Amino acid sequence: MSDRGYRPPRALSPLREHLRDTFWFAPTLGFVCVFVLWWGASELDAALVAHLRREAAYDQLGDLIAFSQDAKTIVTTISSAMMTFIGVVFSISLVAVQMASGQLTPRVVRIFVRSRITKLTLTVFLATFLFSLLVLASYESERDPVRAVSVPLVQSMLTLALLGLSLLLFVLYVSSTLRLLQVGPVVDRIARDSFRVLRRMPGGPREAEPLGPETARVMHEGRAGVLRDVNTARLVRAARRQDVVLRLIPRIGDFVVPGTPVLAVHGGAVPPPHALRYTVHVGVERTLHQDLTFGLRQLSDIALRALSSSVNDPTTAVQCLDRIVQFLAAVVRLPLGAVHHRDRAGRVRLVQDGPGWEDLVDLAFEEIRWCMAGSPQVMRRLLAGLDDLLLLAPEDRRKPLVRHRALLVQAVERTVPVAADRGFALLPDHQGIG
Structure with a gap:
């Protein structure tokens, strides 16, 4: 981006x-x-x-x-x-x-x-x-x-x-x-919210830069909860005034408890407490404000519920896979991983860990692949989605896609005993089954 x-x-x-x-x-x-x-x-x-x-x-x-x-x-x-x-x-x-x-x-x-x-x-x-x-x-x-x-x-x-x-x-x-x-508008809303989060993500290269030795850590003193968002502008100002680099230890979406570290300080003393006040916000559940993976989590949850024996709605799972593939296709060439926030002078002041490409692919496909046994519609749609992403992905991001495709083929060969049924289930189809 x-x-x-x-x-x-x-x-x-x-x-x-x-x-x-x-x-x-x-x-x-x-x-x-x-x-x-x-x-x-x-x-x-x-x-x-x-x-x-x-x-x-x-x-x-x-x-x-x-x-x-x-x-x-x-x-x-x-x-x-x-x-x-x-x-x-x-x-x-x-x-x-x-x-x-x-x-x-x-x-x-x-x-x-x-x-x-x-x-x-x-x-x-x-x-x-x-x-x-x-x-x-x-x-x-x-x-x-x-x-x-x-x-x-x-x-x-x-x-x-x-x-x-x-x-x-x-x-x-x-x-x-x-x-x-209706399922369609709901998954479309989740996808649009996810793209809105993606537009707020900083672009540019994500190469790791030396941060210097870690000199101190800041412990979480608030209530226990999910890390919902971080006031990056306030943290950058606090690090600049103290002439240090801050590193956010948990990711957005992680559950933090009092007494565990949330910030690591590199190159100096800890900024004063008033400078760090209201910079880390926790809540009872995740939000899509800064959480890049929460949209994929929701789409995966809907697909898993649809594939359960109590619901048995593979078409809904296919609709979720449509949006999952759409989102992964949008980020397949974008810089991912740790984000380096800089001050006005261009110096790194805050390092915020983020999901990598392999993390996103695993979140999108791992659980669905485990639960889709007996549903050729979902198998065919997942194969088509993986093939599309393999066409779009650069060479350094093809490995997790190839791995999931191979595991999918192995799962079909293991669970479908009839050769004709295996051939049908392994035929990529963007609609699942027509």
Whole structure:
């Protein structure tokens, strides 16, 4: 991958990714916006009434009050029905998510959690409900236009607009949810997220450079969990100020426990604790923010679930192999392995270990090859994928592909006793079986 296509991480990138993995931030932000919108609409309504009273347009003000009283019935109906509607819709959605996680893999739940349309729909639904309650509190029992202080005309119109937006988002939400319940869109989403991680990976050569003697280590002091992401910019700054080189010991996706080393220091003393604060983030599960292998892990999990005797869905495994081969074809000529992060002067300040080509190939094919006995459809698709990758791979990256192809042939010869069946299973086919 060239440096031209590399997009360095933004300063708030880890925080942004953590907020995308939560379901509370968008509704909370929506509540704040609702209060601001209601306050602005109330001011407009008060200004409109004041203007009509100054102009002594009491007939128009009376018509305005009559219209707002008619709109009150609609706002009351919206307020009473919206919360029930929210409960029914999202209860059904949770059941659908549970079914998808059982049929595919529990790791796909994060797709629903991070779905923008899901969060936007929930936020607008709740905002409509809260806004309608605030509007109902703005209605006055007094119908006399001379004594009226505020008539919630603008507020009522905004409530109707929010209702229309809620209905539109409901249609889009149902369409999006139904797509995510299908295997094809799910594996396509995983593949697109994996390519997004790939675009964030730095390019250039990955030759090992001498780091100097290791002088100290930094132990993990936080909670136990999976290493989700690393604030590389902050670590580079800390290493530059201390004039040392830092080396990240665990890989992204490794499980770390308190007391184990996470950083090795080369060439000097350990940077001060405040400089290393909030640089290493752990969580309860892996994410695709910086984890290049997590996409392959999810695709492999879906394929393994499909090949299990309880599911027995080889076509789903073939769809996963399609995306696995697509991803490996994209990285077959790219630099892999340890990443050297440099400061502005071009000096290496942070070394971050990453998966090599053989690691990716083993993750993609090893478990599937073990579990596909008795499925000629998957055998034929895997052979076709390996042949395609052998055509694309440079000479130094052909060895693991040749090894997996030879092991696949041996597995077919060992498990398929009939010669005609063996010949059929060893015929490469990009669709598996037509």
